[in-house]
Amino acid sequence: DEWEEAIQRGLKRRLEQLSEERERRARAAAAADEDFSAEFLTMARQVFDMIDVDESGYLDKDEIIDAVKANKKVINFLQTCGNQNLMYLLEPARLQQALAVLDTDRDGQIDASEWEDAIENALKAKLQARAAQRRAQEMMARQAAKELEEFTNEFKNAARHCFELIDVDKGGSLSKEEIVNAVHPKTGIEKVIKFLKTCGEENLQFLLHPPRLQKALEILDTDKSGEVDADEWEEAINRGLAKRIEQLKAEQERRGR
Secondary structure, eight states: OHHHHHHHHHHHHHHHHHHHHHHHHHHHHHHHHHHHHHHHHHHHHHHHHHHOTTOSSEEOHHHHHHHHHHOHHHHHHHHHSSOHHHHHTTOHHHHHHHHHHHOTTOSSSEEHHHHHHHHHHHHHHHHHHHHHHHHHHHHHHHHHHHHHHHHHHHHHHHHHHHHHHHOTTOOSEEOHHHHHHHHOTTTSOHHHHHHHHTSSOHHHHHTTSHHHHHHHHHHHOTTOSSSEEHHHHHHHHHHHHHHHHHHHHHHHHHHHO
16 A cells, blocks of 8 residues: 555665665765875885885894984884784793794894785774774764664653643643643642653753743643644754753763773
8 A cells, every 4th residue: 555655665765775885984984094094104115114224125133123222203103003012022031033934034133025024914904993893983873873762662652652641622722721730739730741851852841840831831722722732842852852862962972982
């Protein structure tokens, strides 16, 4: 039937949007990794040249020892390069063992090719770490989106239920008398009072305060009919929901730090 067709069309559009979003994220990640790789390799070549003070094209043990003692750029790069043996060059107790691993042709020096092999492994590790971080961030984003969706559904359901509880005559709108009875601190409806306290919309919250109730009703009653109908209630609820969503997003950001 038409309803089923509309649902299927909507589902198809949503799946297409999700597919496009995944492709967009994949392209953005690939571009970011490409830029990172270029910057990393450029820095690796500069570090090799910084260590190779005699410009021989080889790094001997003395050059490495001098560089890891005094050259801050070399030290900073090696500390975060992602290759364990390159990082071990910073530790005197492990330096000789690291050199033995890096010096694959056993000539007692690290040539440009051996350096590049180590850097290639380092870059691979860095890219894997970046991919893992993206996956973790995507998982957190999905969890956050799910939390927001569930909160929205629960909030709207609670809002509709409160409207129905206040609307005792089932007239489809809320009179001042119905509202006053529902929010009375002693004889009112507990679910309504609890929802209004935390709904996020100040005029709905003012319904709980007798001195401000009349003014709040005048603001909520946008068509000036003397009552708050379902559309006017929903407009106020949506304002409250927007504020609560902002608060929830801020809380999610704090949890994610």
